[in-house]
Amino acid sequence: MTETTDAALGPVTIVETPISLDFSYTPGVAASRFLRSLQQGKLVGQRCPKCQKVYMPPRGACSMCGVATDEEVELSGKGTVTTFCVTRIPSPGLEAPYVSAWILLDGADITSMFLIQEVDPADVRLGMRVEPVWVDDSDRKSDLGNIKYYRPIDEPDAEYDTYKAYV
């Protein structure tokens, strides 16, 4: 807003209303367990007792069946690129070009988004096998920032049929 009372400004046609609300956010029981496990360098999902799908991160419920999930499943962290995007303009903290990808973690039934680095963006492809690069143990917190990015591993690409439902 302008700090003036000059009538030559003309009639008021716009108002700005700033909103500021404070919350104390709690992620819930399932997500808290997931975030605590991240602090220990583990990825722990949850399995739906009805459809057997494994959610990572878990949210405490199977969004398809509408039932609570509580069986925990520890994942290796390795996964398969199901689709990706090369961004050619920089973002805060990211130099262009950078690659973000949906990754189907081994043992999970939902994809998660991570950055892919240590590879030429031109070489990233569907089916590429990748692993997480964690921050140093001493820097780990209870959030997904513990995984800096994913990088390729020396494994043959996954068969399309194994991930086609997630493309």
Added chain:
Amino acid sequence: MRGFQRPVAIVASASFETPAEPARNEVEMLLPVIQKAMGEAGLTQQDVGFTVSGSSDYLQGFPFAFVGALDAVGAWPPIRESHLEMDGAFALAEAIAVLQHDNIDTALVYAFARPSRGELDRTLALQLDPYTVAPLNPDARGLAGLQAQAMRDSGRYADVPDVPPTYVADGATAVVLAVGDRARELTATPAWITGIDHRIEAPALGVRDLTTSVSAKRAAEHAGAAGADAAWLHTPYPHQELLLREALGLGDRPVHCAAGPMMVGGLERFAAAARAVAAGEVTKALAHATSGPCLQQNVVGVLEGGK
């Protein structure tokens, strides 16, 4: 609305309320409530013809929080679904309209909120006129106080109570509705909603007569509420019991007032009235819910027992 071609009944309900839910998120809090109501009705989500909810993303602090809440429903394969940024009782009114379609026989209505994590009084300011009222950030309690003082000044009310701090509680309510024979299949004691109507008043507080509720009175008339044995009134602040008792012409008949969790309390009044009807405690119950400052919007339903 009344005289429905397809009579609708509340066949099951479940509720949860706590001063502050410390651990579970909205979905984790809501899911067991929905499952209890659905279990009581003997239905699964895929049996339900229409699902509708009342909640406020502003209370959760996330855009599209109401979509996230569908995790508690089981929305796959895709279901027929709707949402209101209002108390769940208004969602119930929408469900009754939808149930007049001849291919929809059952509905799930739910409401949830966890306002203990935020600042309810300040959050509610966002529902006010954004040009000349919301920028002052009036607290909901302060606005309720204007109504209580206007009632005192009117001389029509004896002993108008002081306005306590705005009631804050977390919780959820789920209600299962069914039509005609389907309702009779699902329960031996359906609570028939024989009328329901909702009315709204002008947003500018100065334009309204705050000492009465023209909208609640009119909604009650159109719902056919005259002659109810007892009333379940949604009263976010205690002075509103006096006001509604007068506006609805309830005289000395028993009233059951509660504030309940924001967005949930009104639907819970309908659920409570339905439980009393199902138990045979009353034959004709009035259920009421409100949203907005100083009883701006009101929905009134009439519930009756019998086959």
Added chain:
Amino acid sequence: MTDDVLSAPHLVEYTYTRSTGPVIGTFLTGLRDKEIVGIRGADGRVIVPAIDYDPVTSEDLSEYVPVADTGVVTTWSWNDKPAKGQPLDKPFAWALVKLDGADVAFLAAVDAGSPDAISTGAKVKARWRDERVGSITDLVCFEVTQ
């Protein structure tokens, strides 16, 4: 279990930018010039702040009526603990104020000092902000004059 659940501060901030339309724009432009503008409703009542449509008949309204910056409290409540973003940072009264020349009251803060110093019917006068920008907050609050 509760001890295991994480929590973190979560601040939601957003500045809404809204176009005013001609009527509310006229009202806000007036505030910038220390003038309060009402509008005549379909029933002849002067409504403050000016609004686009009649609250009863929904007719377009267009007859602007200047009103005074003095008026009377029609109802009030005491606010012991002013919150972030409210007009004053010390205890004050919320009030509906009917300005002289208006028929409809509107919400404002009254800097009364104590709840004993305000009552329905109290006469009040506007306190204006020095640096006015065309916002309802150009009117800081009202003061009790008698």
